[in-house]
Amino acid sequence: MKNTGKLPSKTFCALPWMHLSTRPDGAMRVCCTANASNVGATNAKELGAKVGELRTEEGKPANLNVAGLTESWNNSYMRNVRKQMLAGERPPSCNKCYKEEEAGHRSKRQWETDYWIERYGVDGIIEGTNTDGSMPPKIRYIDLRLGSKCNLKCIMCSPHDSSDWVKDWKAFYPQVKNETLKDSCQWHGGGADEWGATYNWYKNNPKFWEDLYSQIPNIYQLYFAGGESTIIEEHYTLLEKVIEMGYASNIELRYNSNGVEMPDRLFELWDKFKRVRFHYSIDSIEKMNDYIRFPSKWEHQVKQFDVLDNTDDNVEVTVACAVQALNIYYIPDFIKWKLNAGFRKINMWPFGAGGVNYHFVYWPPHLNVKIFPQWFKEKVKSKYEDFYPWWEENWEKGVPIWHKDKVTYDQWREANYGIKRLQGMINFMYQEDWSRRMPEFQEYLTLNDKIRGTNFKETFPEMVELMEYRYDSN
Secondary structure, eight states: OOOOOOOSOTTOOSHHHHEEEEOTTSBEESSTTGGGTTOOSSOOGGGOTTTTBOBOTTSSBOBTTTSOHHHHTTSHHHHHHHHHHHTTOOOGGGHHHHHHHHTTOOOHHHHHHHHHHHHHHHHHHHTTOOTTSOOOOOOOEEEEOOOOOOSOOOTTOOTTTOTTHHHHHHHHGGGOOOHHHHHHTOOOOSSOOTTOOOTTTTTTOHHHHHHHHHHTTTOSEEEEOSSOGGGOHHHHHHHHHHHHHTOGGGOEEEEEEOOSOOOHHHHHHHTTSSEEEEEEOOOSOHHHHHHHTTTOOHHHHHHHHHHHHTSOTTEEEEEEEEEOTTTGGGHHHHHHHHHHHTOSSBTOSSTTTTSOEEEEOOSSGGGSGGGSOHHHHHHHHHHHHHHHHHHHHTGGGGSOGGGTTTOOHHHHHTOTTTHHHHHHHHHHHHHSOOGGGHHHHHHHHHHHHHHHTOOHHHHOGGGGGGGGOOOOOO
């Protein structure tokens, strides 16, 4: 383990010194959550719709169709973020994490910083940083979203991230009456916009691939997310190239994946890499899964759980649960199911404390957990409080056999990813009142039910009253 040393400031995050994140349209961000930092109870334009998105010196989006990967590493946006953090300031791109921390929820900033400091130490991360915030282009971790090709159209997703959403969006959007909802759900299509954004940015783009391959000797982690990387051919081409270059044994792969398709070639390639951390994107169980991650089927996803649970030892598997309005009430049921399933390796101690791992849905804002009226928030809180004694009684179900004699109840109870994380989740829900967005929630689900033939009230009977709720601004 590296000497962690003292953090340069209370606002420091390792990622601006380690990492670049791409969007399916080729835009680049400080990290994958940065664009959620402006989301609030309203669509306030003064907050900036593109906060967290890298800009060129001219203030235009640094899109990979028009800007290089390595040249963007030290553009004015990245330099300024680094300088702000070293000075103890909060960059606007990072407000999401700071807000979660204030609620007692362990943020991406916190766990990513711990992860990278363990490997490189503080000095090893910030070494070479100049007074203007620039540093040598040594990218150790890159988040790649190779277009929007996807085989699902999850209820909290959009045509920005899923090609399968396009048809539904074209049927849905013209029917939207609520102006705030219409504003939230707008999409300008898949063709190139004025900044060069396109969902095919990575195809026939030799400059990007040249930049990326030049960084392979520096890279410790390649992270793939949606679209759905397991059905994108260029993802496989990249893995094969890394193996050919002789660096696979030095590199860790990370995925956020719906797990619907996992061909044999995927596991054959994984075998060549140092480690694979597979975050299985599942948000709830049974008919709720089928509604949220439409049109996946729970019976198939359970079979995929078993496939993942029997992968090679270099593969770690966690459940990456997107916490949102449709599943927060049911997460205790999900944890019970997962613990009772008796998996060998999925979210075992310590990561997830034997339960599941979570991240919040910010966009679309009408599915953020803060939208609930107070009375339903109380209902959610009560369910969690009823659940905690059960989890405490069954905590050892989430501790694998090789840890049985090494983990005490007290250690488990204080773990960052167990009950403490659930309590932080509830605190986050209460942190702000976004209930003015309930009319958006109602119209959004009603229209989606109409288009998809789904039934919200039958799927989520404990939430039916929410569809009758009328927001009063007085």
